[in-house]
Amino acid sequence: MAENDDASLIGYDPLAWLQHAEAARPAASWPLPGTEAEASSQDANQEWVEQTDTSEQADDDGWVNDDATAHAWAADDPAPAPTSQQSLSISLATVQNMQAVAQLYQRLLSALNETDHIDIDASAVNQIDTSTLQLLLVFKRTAIKQNKRVSIDFPSERFIEAASLLGLSQLLAVDHAAAGFF
Amino acid sequence: MKPRIVAVLNQKGGVGKTTTCVNLAHALAKLGKPVTVIDLDPQHHLAVALGEVAVDRSGIDAVMLGERSLQEQMLSVRPCLSLVVAGPRLQAIEQLSEGGSHRGDLLRRGLAACPWLDQAVVLIDCPPSSGILVANALFAVDELLVPMTSDFMALQGLSHLMGTLKKFEQVLAKNYRTTLVMSRYISNRRLSEDVLTTIKKYFPNQVLRTLIRETALLAECPSFGKTIFEYRPGCRSAQDFASLAVDFIEGRVM
Numbered sequence: 001m002a003e004n005d006d007a008s009l010i011g012y013d014p015l016a017w018l019q020h021a022e023a024a025r026p027a028a029s030w031p032l033p034g035t036e037a038e039a040s041s042q043d044a045n046q047e048w049v050e051q052t053d054t055s056e057q058a059d060d061d062g063w064v065n066d067d068a069t070a071h072a073w074a075a076d077d078p079a080p081a082p083t084s085q086q087s088l089s090i091s092l093a094t095v096q097n098m099q100a101v102a103q104l105y106q107r108l109l110s111a112l113n114e115t116d117h118i119d120i121d122a123s124a125v126n127q128i129d130t131s132t133l134q135l136l137l138v139f140k141r142t143a144i145k146q147n148k149r150v151s152i153d154f155p156s157e158r159f160i161e162a163a164s165l166l167g168l169s170q171l172l173a174v175d176h177a178a179a180g181f182f
Numbered sequence: 183m184k185p186r187i188v189a190v191l192n193q194k195g196g197v198g199k200t201t202t203c204v205n206l207a208h209a210l211a212k213l214g215k216p217v218t219v220i221d222l223d224p225q226h227h228l229a230v231a232l233g234e235v236a237v238d239r240s241g242i243d244a245v246m247l248g249e250r251s252l253q254e255q256m257l258s259v260r261p262c263l264s265l266v267v268a269g270p271r272l273q274a275i276e277q278l279s280e281g282g283s284h285r286g287d288l289l290r291r292g293l294a295a296c297p298w299l300d301q302a303v304v305l306i307d308c309p310p311s312s313g314i315l316v317a318n319a320l321f322a323v324d325e326l327l328v329p330m331t332s333d334f335m336a337l338q339g340l341s342h343l344m345g346t347l348k349k350f351e352q353v354l355a356k357n358y359r360t361t362l363v364m365s366r367y368i369s370n371r372r373l374s375e376d377v378l379t380t381i382k383k384y385f386p387n388q389v390l391r392t393l394i395r396e397t398a399l400l401a402e403c404p405s406f407g408k409t410i411f412e413y414r415p416g417c418r419s420a421q422d423f424a425s426l427a428v429d430f431i432e433g434r435v436m
Contacts, residue, residue: 009372015381
């Protein structure tokens, strides 16, 4: 908590974050195609696929059992480190499909381990498939169980349409265009 | 020439948005600057403060719904000063749940279609909320005027507002020209000075030079439908707003 000096009548300075806002912004972390980072990401992708294959327990309505999928998240991080209370922002790519979902999973997992407040910027999304939406849903539920906050900000019309089509708008809190603005 | 279109904005209530809007607008008009004020608050306070109490008259609501042009909705309320009232359906627009992201673009389209003629300044009095109407204002303008009171909760509210503005700037790829005005300032209170010092630290060269001091007269005049220049011309508050108008035009900051 940022505090002013003893002489000031303002104890906690609510504007202090303005000075740190730029420093807190995460560097671009999407690995470029063909790089070592991408290769390691693909290894991780395989791990994620295996985990979901073994842990998925579909309910009658076809949704993955929460506890099982939450376990999959937790299994990647058996001993979570202390996390920051500062928010971390992740931007979704223009095309979010099966090819990109594992990479996104890694970024979300990393964010979950780093901070208690994650903003997902969905403004650029032009195309999104069910695997990504399912990932986001499980991520959000997992975060809530860990008392962390996830908000999907500035959803594009495509994002809202897709979420609405699958009946996920309210669960993902993207049921209005101004989501994330406030 | 396109006028300066400025949203008078702060999601915290009681910071003096409407008081600033009404009296700054009249001060500018008295300087010969043609001003239009738009009441974007479904509570109609701006219109009432200017003596327009007909709450069923259509206004900016019809413009946002594409039914009327802004020019059609302008009422001449004082020399050089026009008013666009809120209209009875503005509250419904605030609660719109359909229309996708177009819901945020209703005001911008209405303003873009207006030729403006000789208008120099347009002030948009925003509601004390964080919904569709404020989103519309933020889509529509490039310039913001943020009234601030000199207390801690106002600082907390300003922190939240800046978070919101940064999100808009990021998504809309623009940087708002933001100025602040110290409203309801209590000069003999040390906390006021500390709040002002804090604000100047984070917003250097963005706080308008004149402090609008707290007075009973400013609280009294809306019930008579008068601005401070009509209610008590020459009083301390009238002098403050006359000075603020010059700050606003000339960019005088502290």
